[in-house]
Amino acid sequence: MSKKKLGLNTICSHIGEVPDTQFKGAVSPMFLSSSYEFLDVDVKRYPRYFNTPNQDYLTKKIAALEHSEAAMIFGSGMAAISTMFLAFLKQGDHLVVQNTLYGGTVNFIKEEFPKYGIDFTFTNGYQAEDFEAAIKDNTKLIHIETPSNPLLTVTDIKAIAALGKSKGIFTSIDNTFASPVNQKPLDLGIDMVMHSATKYFGGHSDICAGAVASSSEHIERIWNVGKNLGGSLSDMTVWMLERSMKTLGLRVKAQTKNAMKLAKWLDKHPKISKVYYPGLKSHPEHQLAKSQMKGFGAMLSFELTEDLNSQEFQKQLKLIKSSMSLAGVESTLLSPHLTSHALLTQEERDAIGISDQLIRFSVGIENTKDLKEDIHQAITALA
Template identity: 55%
Template sequence: MNQPTSQATTCVHAGSQKDTTAKGVNTPIFTSSAYDYLDVDVHAYPRYFNTINQQVVSDKIAALEKGEKAMVFSSGMAAITTALFSILKTGDHAIFQNDLYGGTHHAVTNELSRFGIKYTLINSLSAEEFEKAILPNTKLIFIETPSNPLLKIIDISAISALAKSNSILTLIDNTFASPINQNPLELGIDIVLHSGTKYLGGHSDLCCGAVISSEEIMHKIWSSAIHFGGSLDAQSCYLLERSIKTLSIRVKQQNSNALAISKFLESHKKISNVYYPGLSTHPQHHLASRQMSGYGGMLSFEVTTDPDVFVKKLKLIAPAMSLGGVESTITSPAQTSHSKISEEEKEKAGISNYLLRLSVGIEDADDLINDLDLALNGNT
């Protein structure tokens, strides 16, 4: 493919391989798990992450994140744990932002110590606080921005500069932003992760993950990944490839819907707080404007009434645990993604029982606002 000029073009064309048999415009699905080993340069096998459908979608994701190489996994958590355990070993220390997706937080606090890996969780967003936690054996800094569920923004360039000056690798969960709104490799981050179950998949019908980095780092991750075995099957790779073709237009619509909805919620008397980096009242709005090209489709807010009663009154917006789909969904982080975290930890992280997280879809913004308005005013 010629050099693409924009992310929208990359979404459609990057990675594609010609269908030389039927001359169709889409990548065929190659379902084999057994491949010829004679007279070939590479021994293909699905668990080696090197079959055609795996490579096509990985190349598309690498192009979108401006990385040299990508790999796709059977879930976001498979991507995260494979990356962590391929980089860290017994005796190492890693630094994590405390405000992380609940599943990642739980994996860090439950798995790392069992393998003799020490970690520090940082409550603050400032690079100075991360610096204070650096030890001689610190090998990795893991951040997530915008964070789940409070949409906090951390300075990606400041963290990557700090890590580089201490020879520490950096890893970011870029799920909430998607590659359309934020490209952390360009800001100095070493490794980007996605739960592809969310925006990359985008239709609430796929479970997958992705890791993107340099050839050298990806080779290290691949060497462990083939042992851990979290690869993605051909049909899912094809679905993911097809979904990403519309990623840019989906995310742009979600960005604009989320901004309109957060402005509406901010002015509503039954809402006490709105968390959306696109609002000028968001504490890190300027930082978000600097490092993101769009503010995303995720926002959170606190209701002053019973959140379950409010959610049940919604007609269009569905109560659902995942995010990033074309349909708008709403969830209570305290009851779902962060339910395994202790009450004390939840309070420390600012996750109240009145907090709701909205994943804004591609529906008409006025219809979504109307749905929220009717449910808030009790006229349903």
């Protein structure tokens, strides 16, 4: 049976399992060896080559979820995206990159690309015409993130993919916020999809990993760079990640449902000045999101009114955790200006609309009634 025809939860729970040929166990055995036979074997396995049994099989699950030919896993999301960039960009090349995206990616581009002689342009906006305007004769890659971190802007994936193909330029996307449960960019024409697997793939706030999915040809190109950079993942973590991904569909669907309820409630709250969530009809790209996403995701952001201190608000919360990361089964939130985008200057944050009042909210699987009460009591304590 074709993997594309299998249901989401079937892929999550069955594809990518390592067969237990000895004891027939229900879960994948863990192979912790760092040394494997090299004589008379089909695959010469080595952890840094991303091909130990647990690594090899887990990529099959990721590829099946993203409808790709192949995939790779890395030690972190930044290891995944940096390796992908360096596989497709060299000295003298140019990157066009979306202006609203994860601060770590922005910092990597600004800090490391000049050392490699790679040119780059951040777009003035996130519409297709903004990307086209930034293209140069030496542009080799266009990179987008949608929904974006932390303002949940939505970029037209089909339009960017078509633009890249018309110009002979590769395209890539950070699909972390949506996850393959809610969005499949390769089906819309994008060349490469990356994830911080720390987030929804892991889902329990106990794993650090990254992933890239693409064609076999592109993955081989990324592998050739990856084996030199050495950003591989320990097999213990690979095993934990495969276990966690069995419930990916269940978790993300429950979180997405909760996020929609919370976004509508926050949108009406007198102490919330603005809510950023693609599922709201008031979101400027709501219709676009509806056309390219199966669900609107479990991430949202909101701005507190000016009379409330954002840090004091977080200290008053009893249930929702203040946390550096996101996408766990527990609800968490943070101030982007102090965390994900702290490496940007105040001027840079102001230019893309990241205010000190902005709160990024990762909605978990709790009862929404409890989450609403926690937010309400925190705001009341400051009033």
